[in-house]
Amino acid sequence: MEIWDDQDWLRNFRMRKTTFQELCTWLAPALQRQDTHLRPAIPLEKRVAIALWKLATPDSYRSVGHQFGVGRSTVGAVLMEVVRAINSELLNRLICLPDLDSVMAGFAALGFPNCGGALDGTHIAIRAPPHRAAQFINRKGYFSMVLQALVDHRGQFSDICVGWSGRAHDARIFRNSYLSRRLQ
Known part of the structure; x- marks a missing residue:
């Protein structure tokens, strides 16, 4: 992933690398994990990449697991963890009702008055x-x-x-x- 250009990022994750990095920064507080004595934690960027790959493609858990070198159950757990973090950290920040007057003016300019x-x-x-x-x-x-x-x-x-x-x-x-x- 480190050698991909923006077209590769768009094709595989449906977003640019800068958007991916910004998303990781926003989700870091909810997704940051520490290494244990038993094993190192999966890096934040890898977990976000696993979830986005699964959401952006019709690939099976097994296929995504092979792509990233993790097991099927890990793909499922990471997917749910990232989706929950997106809902808790980003939903209210990024999806909100805009100023109605500016939206109506924008629709009027497109030929849809009072929308x-x-x-x-x-x-x-x-x-x-x-x-x-x-x-x-x-x-x-x-x-x-x-x-x-x-x-x-x-x-x-x-x-x-x-x-x-x-x-x-x-x-x-x-x-x-x-x-x-x-x-x-």
């Missing part, structure tokens, strides 16, 4: 959960969870709501979202 954001949901395919599997089958016939996102006139996320089963209707997800409560 405060673009809202939509997407289905993220998942494996069938062992319990309540029928609740996760969406209208297209596969198991999924729904991600609802609000973006501003520049396409930047201003709000996300994730975790609803694939069977849930978009209106129900919106009614129960933080965004809906805030707008009321």
